[in-house]
Amino acid sequence: QQQVKQSPQSLIVQKGGISIINCAYENTAFDYFPWYQQFPGKGPALLIAIRPDVSEKKEGRFTISFNKSAKQFSLHIMDSQPGDSATYFCAAAHSSGNTGKLIFGQGTTLQVKP
Amino acid sequence: DAGVTQSPTHLIKTRGQQVTLRCSPISGHKSVSWYQQVLGQGPQFIFQYYEKEERGRGNFPDRFSARQFPNYSSELNVNALLLGDSALYLCASSKGQGNPIYGYTFGSGTRLTVV
Numbered sequence: 001q002q003q004v005k006q007s008p009q010s011l012i013v014q015k016g017g018i019s020i021i022n023c024a025y026e027n028t029a030f031d032y033f034p035w036y037q038q039f040p041g042k043g044p045a046l047l048i049a050i051r052p053d054v055s056e057k058k059e060g061r062f063t064i065s066f067n068k069s070a071k072q073f074s075l076h077i078m079d080s081q082p083g084d085s086a087t088y089f090c091a092a093a094h095s096s097g098n099t100g101k102l103i104f105g106q107g108t109t110l111q112v113k114p
Numbered sequence: 115d116a117g118v119t120q121s122p123t124h125l126i127k128t129r130g131q132q133v134t135l136r137c138s139p140i141s142g143h144k145s146v147s148w149y150q151q152v153l154g155q156g157p158q159f160i161f162q163y164y165e166k167e168e169r170g171r172g173n174f175p176d177r178f179s180a181r182q183f184p185n186y187s188s189e190l191n192v193n194a195l196l197l198g199d200s201a202l203y204l205c206a207s208s209k210g211q212g213n214p215i216y217g218y219t220f221g222s223g224t225r226l227t228v229v
Contacts, residue, residue, distance in 0.1 A: 006154075006156075032214055032215050034214070038161050041222065042222050043118070043204050043206075043221050043222050043223050044157065044204070045220065046217050046218065047218075048218075049215075051215075052138075068119075073148030078190055080139075085182050089156050089157070091156075093214040093215075095213065095214070095215045096213075100171065101147075101159045101162065101170050101214075102149075102157075102159060102218070103159070104156030104157050104158070105156050106154075106156050107154070107155065107156050
């Protein structure tokens with residue numbers, strides 16, 4: 001059962017443009033929503049995360065927007081650079097549990113053209 | 115400090131064989147989680163261990179097992195390999211008891227190919 005749906009599957013953006021990746025979740029018990037960045041041959045690396053008590057979180061060029069009522073959240077990459085070309089995964093988890101279980105989306109492959 | 119170390123990096127096995135994958139967490143991290151990442155998909159949770167005890171198990175068959183040692187390193191064992199077990203196996207370590215809000219650090223994974 002897919003609990004986190006991510007779109008688009010792939011994205012091509014020009015250098016300097018804005019990259020937007022969207023995710024939707026089903027389980028209202030989720031209350032921790034991280035984004036991971038993965039380069040070929042590497043494991044995912046935590047990029048930025050948000051809790052549902054805020055609607056937006058910004059770290060440098062990366063911003064998460066969160067809509068609790070719609071059960072959706074998105075990643076915005078401002079001023080996209082060729083070095084941002086990677087696969088991005090949204091995820092969701094219960095912050096109160098200690099099971100270590102992150103539910104990942106299917107991933108979005110981002111290509112930033114120079 | 116060294117990151118999460120996984121070995122081997124690549125592995126080719128034949129259907130029906132058994133495989134053991136190893137993971138050393140970041141120094142000071144006591145929790146280890148295992149994920150399976152099939153090509154083109156997001157990682158799927160297999161197990162989480164803390165202080166040598168299993169704290170969580172994903173929807174995987176009993177052919178998958180794991181354990182954690184007193185030094186907090188961990189092994190993932192898969193028996194009776196199937197072609198569908200071909201994937202990147204990721205290990206993640208974290209502080210505390212493994213609550214994801216404290217952040218997971220993933221290793222680079224072991225690429226398992228079953229032929």
